[in-house]
Amino acid sequence: MLALSLIGSGLGFFLLKVYDCGASVFCYNLGTKAFALYYGMPALAFVFLILLLLPQAFSTWKKFAIWFVPLAAILFAVYPEPGSGDLFSPYPEQVFQWVSALYIIASLVIIAPHWRHDTQGGK
Numbered sequence: 365m366l367a368l369s370l371i372g373s374g375l376g377f378f379l380l381k382v383y384d385c386g387a388s389v390f391c392y393n394l395g396t397k398a399f400a401l402y403y404g405m406p407a408l409a410f411v412f413l414i415l416l417l418l419p420q421a422f423s424t425w426k427k428f429a430i431w432f433v434p435l436a437a438i439l440f441a442v443y444p445e446p447g448s449g450d451l452f453s454p455y456p457e458q459v460f461q462w463v464s465a466l467y468i469i470a471s472l473v474i475i476a477p478h479w480r481h482d483t484q485g486g487k
Contacts, residue, residue, distance in 0.1 A: 366416060369408035376401025399457045400440035407464035408433075411471045421478035428474050436463050 379398035415422050440463070443456045454462075 366409060366412040369405045369412055372401050372405035373409055376403075376405055396443070396456050397440075399460050400437075403457070403460040403464045404436065404440060404467075407467050410468060411475075414471075414475055418475060418478050421475040424478065425471060425474050428470060432467060432470065436467065439463060 376398050380402050411425070415425060440460060443459055
């Protein structure tokens with residue numbers, strides 16, 4: 365899962381920073397999906413890296429991820445055209461950043477008790 369999220373991060377970076385397909389509607393839609401990869405996949409990779417170091421937290425975290433990751437993916441896929449940039453109609457990249465940050469924070473809150481347990485010698 366870590367490797368797939370790193371591949372997705374690389375793909376998102378490539379589509380946003382390297383690949384230039386012009387200004388067509390197709391390119392706009394591709395760019396929106398690239399933002400989702402660019403912000404979402406590094407968040408997944410970060411959490412998977414932590415879970416690699418603390419495998420005992422995986423089963424608890426998985427209960428959260430089973431619901432959060434698909435809902436975030438659906439949000440990323442169907443988020444509408446950009447708004448005016450205010451809090452009531454944020455641009456897609458802002459939503460992707462917020463959702464990714466929320467995912468990292470919630471994951472760390474779920475994983476943290478397992479880290480404390482691991483550092484106390486299994487007590």
